[in-house]
Amino acid sequence: MKPILYTVFCTLFLLACEEKNPLPEVDAGDVRNIGLLSTTEYTVGKVIVVNDSAVEWYEFGDRKILISCHAKVKAGIDLKELKDGAIKVVGNTIKIELPPSKITSFTMDPGDIHTEMEDITGFRNVFTQEDKNAFMRQGEESIRDELDNTNILKDAEDNAVAFLVDFYTQQGFEKVIVKRESDKQ
């Protein structure tokens, strides 16, 4: 009788403690009208290095991981920012006030991320997928921060100017003047 009583009690106890963890609600798709002209694409590579040496008394062993990843970054201008007064025509001359260039898309495709080396010694836990995602997030932040030190926005602006000059020249304008944001400063 006693083992059965124990078993029934413990089973009820365990079942009563069931964690309620439903899947999150998902937002419905959101469609927006945009007008982005992307003119430059940079592919940036990075090797993410994590060296997790034991620091606490109960930790025994080290953990190391190297993850390689690529980010595809596009830059250009927002054509929707070409306001009414931004394009002026005088005879055969057209003047355009170019909006500032910006990053138009940043993609780190899952197919471009690879764990190159993983080394775990002693009694340390393996890296979970959550750990790895946290490292990749930091890697993404690092790439985003470093973009300011590249010429991507300058290249995007130059290419946008070339595109617009070509576009309006083909329409029959003899002179196309593009005023850049940087010219105003």
Next chain:
Amino acid sequence: MNNQKRLIINLVILTVVGTLGYFAYTWISGSADEELKIQETENNIQSIRTIAEISTVNYRDEVVIDSVEYYDTPANIYNPLDWYRKYNRDVKRRLTLIIKGDIRYGLDVADENFSVESTEDSLKIVLPEPTLLDVILSPNRTEVYKEEGTWNDNERKQMEMKGKKKLISNAEKFKLKEKARENALELLNSMIKTNKKISIRFE
């Protein structure tokens, strides 16, 4: 009566041991939960490409990809080692990802598929048909919602690729190519400054 007393004492001991164990676990795991920082390493620019893409529609969505594996055999209720299995509904391992992404449609305006022909009284523009330009995903927009058991990179990658396909198929339901075409016409008409007769055609 004696048996009941012993049962109560045993339960009290079990509760005290469990509580102490729980606090020890949260203390140890709490200190281990501090986020590890990656080392400073250089970013390498691997390629620079001149492109000409006009994105006219953006679709933003999020999908949940859930993968669950159950034990093949039912848990033995009399075996204390199987009790956690029972508690966990026989789930052997589970990985749930929430993937947010943007899908962009628009025109890939390369030299060969884009032309402008101007005469004295008309302007003819030939544009390429709208196409899928970008599927924007990144680790900052991917959340590991639940992870139980051990999962390897390849399995996670396959789930992410499944999420990517699901995002694209969700976008396709909205007939975004047609919308991209309408928006492209509207955008170009606002940019063209001429009194000539304008004709825009997609090929």
